[in-house]
Amino acid sequence: MILVHDGHQVVPAEDARIPVLDHGFLFGDSVYDVIRTANRRPFMMAEHLERLRASGALIYLEIPWSDVEIAERIALLHEKLGDVEAYFRIVATRGVGPLALLPTGCDEPGLYISWRELMTYPEAFYSEGCSVWIVSRQRNSQQALDPRAKTGNYLNNMLGLVEARREGADDALFLNADGELTEATTSNLWIVEGQRIVTPPLGAGLLAGITRDWLFATSETVIEETVSRDRLVGADEVFLTGTVKGIMPVTRVDGEPVGSGVPGWVTRRVADRYDAALEAN
Numbered sequence: 001m002i003l004v005h006d007g008h009q010v011v012p013a014e015d016a017r018i019p020v021l022d023h024g025f026l027f028g029d030s031v032y033d034v035i036r037t038a039n040r041r042p043f044m045m046a047e048h049l050e051r052l053r054a055s056g057a058l059i060y061l062e063i064p065w066s067d068v069e070i071a072e073r074i075a076l077l078h079e080k081l082g083d084v085e086a087y088f089r090i091v092a093t094r095g096v097g098p099l100a101l102l103p104t105g106c107d108e109p110g111l112y113i114s115w116r117e118l119m120t121y122p123e124a125f126y127s128e129g130c131s132v133w134i135v136s137r138q139r140n141s142q143q144a145l146d147p148r149a150k151t152g153n154y155l156n157n158m159l160g161l162v163e164a165r166r167e168g169a170d171d172a173l174f175l176n177a178d179g180e181l182t183e184a185t186t187s188n189l190w191i192v193e194g195q196r197i198v199t200p201p202l203g204a205g206l207l208a209g210i211t212r213d214w215l216f217a218t219s220e221t222v223i224e225e226t227v228s229r230d231r232l233v234g235a236d237e238v239f240l241t242g243t244v245k246g247i248m249p250v251t252r253v254d255g256e257p258v259g260s261g262v263p264g265w266v267t268r269r270v271a272d273r274y275d276a277a278l279e280a281n
Contacts, residue, residue, distance in 0.1 A: 010076060010077060010080055013114065016112070018093075018110070018112065019096045019110075021096045021097065021098075021099065022093050022094070022095060022096050022097075022110055023093065023094035023095065023096075023097050023103055023106055024091070024093025024094055024095075024110065024152055025093070026099070027094075027101065027153075028151065028152045028153030028154075028155075029059070029061075029093065029094040029103060029152070030061075030091055030092060030093040030094065030151065030152035031052060031055035031056050031059060031061060031063075031091075031092050031149060031150055031151050031152065032052070032055075032089060032090055032091040032092070032150055032151075032152060033048045033049070033051055033052040033055070033089075033090050033150055034048070034087065034088065034089050034090070034243050034244065035048045035074070035087075035088045035090070035243070036085070036086070036087050036088075036118055036243050036244055037078070037085050037086045037087075037118065038085070038277075038278035038279070038281035039278075039279070039281050040078075040083055040084070040085065040086075041281055042071075042074065042088070043243075043278065043281050044210055044214070045067075045071065045074075046067065047210050047213065048090075048210055048243075049067045049070060049090075051150065051208070051210065052090060052092065052150075054148075054149075055148075055149040055150045055151065056092060058146055058148060058149035059149055059151060060103075061092065061094060061109065062109075063092050063109075064109065065092075065111055070090065070111075070113070073111075073113050074088050074090075074113060074115075077113060077115040078115065080115070081115070081117075084117050084118075085117065085118040086115055086116070086117060086118055087115070087116050087117070087118045087119060087244060088113055088114070088115055089113070089114040090111070090112075090113050091110075091111070091112045091113070091114075091152065092109055092110070092111050093109060093110040093111075093112070093152070094106045094109060094110075095107065095108045095109040095110050096108070096110075118244070119244060121245065121248065125170070125248055125249075126246075126248060126249065126263075126271070127263070128251065128262070128263070129248075129249040129250055129251025129252070129258075129262065129263050130170040130171060130240070130248055130249070130250055130251070130252075131168070131169045131170050131171075131250070131251070131252035131253075131255075132164065132169055132170065132171045132172065132173050132184060132238075132240075132250050132252070132253055132254075133163070133164040133167045133168075133169035133171075133172055133173065133253075133254055133255075134172075134173045134174075134175065134181075134229060134232075134253070134254055135160045135163040135164055135172045135173065135174065136163070137156070137159055137160045137163060137172075137174065138174065138175060138176060138177060139156065139174035139175065139176050139182040139183070139205050139206070140156050140205065141176070141177060141205065142203075142205050146205075147182070147183070147205050147206050147207055148202065148206075148207060148208060150207060156174075157172075157185040157186065158185075160172035160174055160185055161185045164185075167254075167255075168255070169252075169254075169255075171184045171185055171187070171240070172184060172185050173189060173232075173253075175229070176204055176205045179228070179229070180200065180204050180226050180227065180228060181200050181204070181227040181228070181229070181232055182200055182204050182205050182206045183200070183206040183207065184240050186242055186245070187209065187240040187241055187242035187245050187248070188206065188207070188209040188211070188212040188240065188241050188242070189227070189232075189238070189240060190215075190238065190239050190240070190241065191227060191231065191232055191235035191236075191237070191238050192235060192236050192237035192238070192239075192264060192266045192267065193235060193236055194236065195221055195266065196221055196223065197215070197219060197221050197222045197223070197266065197270070198222075198223055198224075198225050198227060199212065199215075199222070199223075199224055199227075200224070200225075200226065200227045201224040201225070201226070202224075204226065204227075209241060209242060209243075210243055211241040211242055211243060211245075211246070211247075211274070212241055214274070214277070215241060215270065218273060218277075219270070232253060233253050233254070233256065233258075235258060235259065236259045236264060236266075237249070237258065237259055237263070237264035237266055237267050238250040238251075238253065238258045238259075239263075239267045239270070246271065246274055246275075246278075247267065247270050247271035247274050249263035249264070249267045249268075249271075251263060
């Protein structure tokens with residue numbers, strides 16, 4: 001069951017209402033973030049709320065609610081369905097305004113928080129690895145819709161995923177205009193060369209993932225470097241990271257095996273440390 005807190009009350013998703021003149025609905029003029037629980041408690045909530053505000057700043061949208069107010073709404077939602085692991089999606093919209101592009105008439109932003117039980121991926125994605133496809137659709141340019149902002153406009157990611165699925169892959173990888181790898185549709189990309197763990201730099205055009213930041217903070221062998229297509233397919237190991245995904249090994253790129261074709265020991269070591277961090281929450 002999905003519940004939504006619309007700023008006034010908690011209602012089932014099928015009963016929730018968003019005004020049709022909200023610029024978030026009209027133009028994708030919104031930002032969002034996702035928080036999961038571990039041991040029934042929000043995991044790295046402060047980091048996610050900080051990123052929500054940073055995303056808002058990138059699209060000139062001030063988030064007026066305090067972290068305490070947002071946390072209270074999350075706690076209220078969590079109470080409704082009891083002692084289960086949960087997934088919260090926090091959406092801040094520009095609010096209701098005129099049927100025009102300029103947001104100057106939007107006087108009051110909207111805040112909607114959705115709750116559902118924590119979704120899971122197939123176990124085979126972790127034990128055997130998932131597959132990715134480098135799609136022809138480019139990642140949005142930082143000079144256009146900056147990928148550092150986690151916005152409600154997700155067509156770039158959605159269409160890339162459609163293309164990857166048509167090729168029989170589980171997820172898509174995006175190149176930027178210079179032909180450099182950036183990220184997957186909802187997760188950051190990593191390659192392993194020996195014991196070195198490499199991820200594309202933020203300047204390539206990608207979202208600063210919370211799990212990405214965690215990996216930098218907990219490992220001495222992680223670096224940012226440009227990742228080309230050749231470097232990716234020649235890597236010893238490849239994996240993805242994300243709030244819900246966790247640490248997911250990639251064992252096929254464009255239909256070809258990565259390394260030995262099975263999840264590697266560096267990826268497994270990172271996954272074990274991340275699982276331990278969740279358990280300690």
